[in-house]
Amino acid sequence: MFLHPWAIAVGLAAAALPIAIHLLTKPRPVLMPLSTIRFVREVLRQRRARHRLRDFLVLATRTLAVLLIAAAIARPRFGEQALVRDAEAGSGVRIILLDASQSMAAVAHGTEGIERARTAAASYLRYRPGLRANLIVAAASARAVFPDASYNLEALRRELSNAKALPERLDTQRAVTLAAEMLSKGSDSQGVRELVVLSDFQRSNWSQVDLSAIPADTRIQFETVREGDTPANLALLRAGVRGRVTQGATAALEVEVGNFSAAACPVTVEVALGDAVFRLGGICPAGRRTTISEEIQWPQSGWQIGEARLVDIADALTADNSRPIAFEVRGKPLFALVTRESAAERLTSSHYLDCALVPDANKDDRASGKIVRIDPQQPDRQTLAAADLIVLDHPGKLPAETVEFVAGLLRRGRASIYVAAEPIDAGNLRSLSNLLGAGLRLPVEFLADATDTERSGLFLTSVRNDTAPFSVLAENAAKITGQLRFAGGLNTRKLTDALEDDVLATYNDGSACLVLSGSDAGSLAVLNADLTRSNFPKTEAFVPIIEELVVRLLSPRTSEPAFVCGESLLVRLPAAGGTGEVLTIRGPTESVAGRSLGELTADATGSVWHWPTPDRVGVYRINREKNTREQDTVMAVAVSIAAEESPLESLPLSTLKDRLAAGRQVQIRSAGASDPSQDDVWTWLLAACVGCLLSELLLLLSFRS
């Protein structure tokens, strides 16, 4: 490919020039008789071969020199021609999409990817008459320097020089959509539309990108900063404890290490939590994620805040070698038993539950927890909010505000057991379900119809023995559950779009015995039976099943939410936080102070912390001021790098071109690869031309000598 192909034709014509000049300027010999022609002939005979060689070499060097000059003028360009050329004349809109995600900080050949991308992008922001451009710095969010493409390329270059890799993952689609909007805005212009994407084209980010929003006539140039093999990287993908951590109990401290390299690697992870430091070690197979855990007893309750980091690891991406940790070691659980029944009465449903929840004899010093009875008509909200588990048994008709309060608690992650024994419970459950809306999707609807025959002698026909709580019965499950007889409760009707798995046990009449559903962050279990009329409380299965049910309810329904840098953070503070308290947000370091860390908003059931764009990795704390000097941490949140940024494997570029481009003009090249149009080959050609001329001179001198 040549910049000036016409010069080739001229050059070929010029190549014949030395021959033509030789022929045209060949001197007409002067005719002269010579007596000593024999000596001339002898000399010529001796020198003929030498002169022929000299003439050939001289002619060759001259012709070559002319050809080299022609080639230099033609400006040859090796390699594939760039689809988007910085030197191309004409007006147009050019959008530079710069991937600033965390993976762009990966170092390859001593240079960060973002550095290479910046250098490559700068070449596309050189001044060109008629060029309007814009720069989109894309990570979790895509930020354009100008609302529309601008002629102010200087400002774009300035912004480009300030761009750096952010601890965020790339929202590819958002960035592409923004670029498409910019390109579409420029549709009224007559020039070309160009999109230059500079990225590492990480597989996890780019595999599902859809380029259909980009105008069809857009020239798309993908420039990758990743060349050759994928750089080896080890990463801490997760760090924390799984499940509920209770004071005095043991819980597994887990770290998940990803080895994104070609060889297995021994790793040591140092977890610093306050003053304590734990070292976890293991072998990470190549290309796998490995979870390393260690059982640790947690003597103190409260928030454990710290950092896990890989020790003595040198890899491509250092930012993912450490990870903040924040989890809470909870104290003894507090059960709130909302019932009309008196604690003094025996052989009541609430009494059975009281005994099952806290089975120890000495209830003042029970290691398994504490139970508080609450009057459903006049509930103590403070106690309710502080309770870990709310048990509703024979509550009667619950006041609307109580239902609303309980619903709020459920939404915030509280667990609850509802013993549906009376028809009025159907109404309470319906109210609760209505308040929680789509957040609570019970698999069945509890019916309060009194026309049906009395429910008694019910036995279980379908039990989910493989899951809690019935899994506690192990191999005796069938035998034990077969002996259980139930009475009371409510008829149920299956909902059409219900989850079958939420029904843990079913009576012989088809009604549900035990259902367990999630309600936003919390969980609700409904035991559909009148315990006083059932033999269930009197069997040996009652306590373990209730205990197991409580454990399941108190355990986080899902793993701890991972808060990722750059993505919207929404945390519902524990209801215990209260609404009238003064809460403050503290960042991981003092330098964060003074910047916006989101906002705290309060509603009826507590506060919500919302931060649209957390931009820094670390542990953020919500503190409650006890007094002017003391602060109590209500919530701690670890904001970390998205684990998706750690595998540095790039999407095959052919996939980008063939599958994602959908027929558009797409070119893929290495970022920073010299643009053939800017190639300096012509200088070398000129140098070679000069060399040819010098060679000719040397030839002539040497032959003369």
Add this chain to the structure above:
Amino acid sequence: MSQATCSRFLDLRALAALEHMRFTTRHRIDGAYSGRHRSRQQGGAGEFVEYREYTGGEDLRRVDWKVFGRTGKAFVRLHQDETNLRCTVAIDASGSMAFRGGNKGAASKLEYAQFLATALSHLIGRSQDQVGLAVLGEGLRQTLAPGSTLPHIRLVQSEVERLRAESARRMATSLNQLFERSSRRGVLLLISDFLMDDLQELIAALRLFRHRGWEVIALHLVHPDEERLPAGTAFRFEGMEADGAVACCPAEIRTAYEQQFATHLGIVRQLTLAIGVDYRLVSTAIPYLQTLQGLLVERTG
């Protein structure tokens, strides 16, 4: 001899400066008549040379009786006979002698030889010596036996004037023929450019002359344009002995050519000197009178 000459190569006014000089030789020669040159024979006449003890059979008239009376021994008086010089001017009339260089108006080597031979014949004739002529080509083209009379001299000069160069690449034959026709010893003055194919044979022929006792003088004529090729970008040189043509750029071969020509000169000089020939390189750039004067002065001693 009148001022009006028969040969256009004879310029008596120019030769007037050389009238007092004569062509002579250091060797003793055989002559037909009495002359000014030392004869090979020592007789009773002429200039006294020395005494020699009488040996039996000698002419008693040469015995110096006065010496015999004083010494009692018979000595013979020896006298150097003087005779005239027989010079044969052999002119190379081959094609190469017509070379006159790049300047068309300049004299050719043959013309130079003609001037030289005419002047020399005039001087020799004035000295009452005999001068002959031989025109050398592929064969002996013409020969005139030496003579000293004015008509003979004029004949020689007219023959010299009529000389035309003809292609001749070999010359030894003509010289051999001249040798065969020459019955008496004398001086052979060969004027040639020595550009022939049979140089060795020519030298052999000259050796014959030397063996017979001839004094051989070789005047090697060289044109300046032969010594160095003419300046110019391209020339097409045509051979003068019907030996084709060749085109070349003189600048490219100048040095090699000069070396080649110098080698040729050296060979000729070496070969001729080796057989006792009085070799003299004559450039046609030098006026022939100057050349002639130098030759006469040197020979006069």
